[in-house]
Amino acid sequence: MCALEEIPPGEGRAFAVDGQQVAVFRHRSGRVSAVQAACPHAGGPLADGQVDERVVVCPLHLNAFDLTTGESTSGQPPLAVHPCSVGPDGRVGVEL
Ligand code: FES
Numbered sequence: 001m002c003a004l005e006e007i008p009p010g011e012g013r014a015f016a017v018d019g020q021q022v023a024v025f026r027h028r029s030g031r032v033s034a035v036q037a038a039c040p041h042a043g044g045p046l047a048d049g050q051v052d053e054r055v056v057v058c059p060l061h062l063n064a065f066d067l068t069t070g071e072s073t074s075g076q077p078p079l080a081v082h083p084c085s086v087g088p089d090g091r092v093g094v095e096l
Contacts, residue, residue: 004032004090012047012056017094022082023047024092025056025067033067034084034094040077 007013007026014023014037021037023046035056039046044060051057055073057064063074070079083095 001092001094004086004092007032007092010051012049012051014045014047015094017082018096020096022094022096023056024084024094025051027051027053029053032084032086032092034082034092035065035067035070036080036082039063039065040072040079046079 001017002015009026010028012023012025014021022034023037024034026032037047039058041063044058046056046058048059049056055064056067063072063076065072065079070081085093087093
């Protein structure tokens with residue numbers, strides 16, 4: 001889908017995967033995660049949010065979401081979480 005190098009460590013980027021917008025995060029640990037790109041609260045750009053190993057915080061109204069379960073930790077509807085991994089060629093693969 002994209003090269004891991006396209007995403008700076010500790011940040012996210014939005015990509016189109018089969019016509020769907022997906023936010024992919026490269027954690028400082030080297031792990032990657034992927035969720036729907038649009039925040040379920042009001043469509044904010046989750047790829048631009050603050051992220052740690054476990055949670056992304058939407059930049060618009062600061063609702064937080066668990067990147068493993070998709071659950072909101074602040075009472076919003078859950079995110080779609082997509083299985084995601086880095087292949088031996090250094091490319092990120094996302095399953096919808
Ligand atoms: S749009 Fe994400 S918290 Fe409001």
